[in-house]
Amino acid sequence: MLSKPSGRYSFYDTHDSTPLGEERFSCAPGPSGWRYTAQTFSTDGEPDGSVDLTLDALSRPLRLELRSGLWQIRAGLLDGLSWVRSHQDDAEGQHAREGNDRAHAFAGRSPAFLVATARLLRLSPGSSSRLRVVTFTDPVLAPRTHDQGWTLDGTESHPTDNGPLVVERYRVADLATGEEGLVHLAGDVILAAPGIELEQLETPPSRTVDPGEYAE
Template sequence: MPRGRYSLHDPHDHTPLGEEHFQCATGPSGWRYVSRITTPAGDHAGSVDLALDDLGRPIRLELHAAGWRVRGVALEGVTWVRTDSTGEHAQEGNAAAHSFTGASPAFLIATSRLLRPAAGEPPRRVRLVALTPPVLAPRTLDQSWALVNAEAHTTDNEPLIVHDYRVGEVDTGEQHPVHIAGDVVLAAPGIELEDLESPPSRFS
């Protein structure tokens, strides 16, 4: 069960945004990721609880940030409920999308599991609902994912397979690299893996 810490920063000017302390685990029915997010000063800033089935679809999502909460699931596309801190102003939403995305590294793992592109094949396109802090307002976007390379790195135990993806934003044409090993993001725009207590889990 990998447990560790990501540092989060603005991908454009590198302003520190805080840290995400996480743990995740694979299982016979899928994958689960839980984390707590802190500000650069160390204060609590939110949390992530994401569970995927064995096909990479979100069977449970709960996000907290700045007094907002979103609960979501893959249902007739994706469906969610967004509420404020009092719970009085709940807004339901639905979109013809494949999954969710957001600032957490968990969503990069989720999308890679959903698409599972093979090396050398054309990019795979996916429609996602983005839920980004601080207010977690939903926004639908399209991305393309291509597997550029999969390379084995020697470790003290078994080889570590690092998958290098090229992710494109369809509306802007912007592309960026994402590096993933098992169920851990090694590096991506705005994300750096700072600490890992145990090796990444392997997906079957």
């Protein structure tokens, strides 16, 4: 039986460790891919956004709805990646801005994007890849397109009550700025990454599977 992980991440400033809020999430694999939903909260505990990301069977970003404050992104696969950025006060959408890029994945503060990119690349230990991503930057979800480099440095297996837990260690670099960090991933849960800490996990991670394994 496939697990449906849920829990809570905390966000921190990567320079001085100032708390930046948290994200309460749930995610689940399925016959057509993978879905991640979350509510985000400010440091005072008030809801300030949401994440809804659906991947297709090839782990491409089929649909994305992202909210931060009064800003919203609706995005997905269309001639590469396409998106519409709008503001809640613009009910008629007169000032909405559309974007498109021949990119491979979306990125942003949510751990969902790191999981999605790792699933998309499917690297083997020691291998590397580079890809073009569209990053939506908090708090106004401004889009930025740039290249990332991913390397799977290695994996470790840890015994648990539910069987071995395989943790993958990725080195992820922004190729425009040279900034680099380590991402620790177990199945579809980020254990730790720059500015991200897993604070609570109510159910174990789902292991990475190939789409054919769902046909049961």
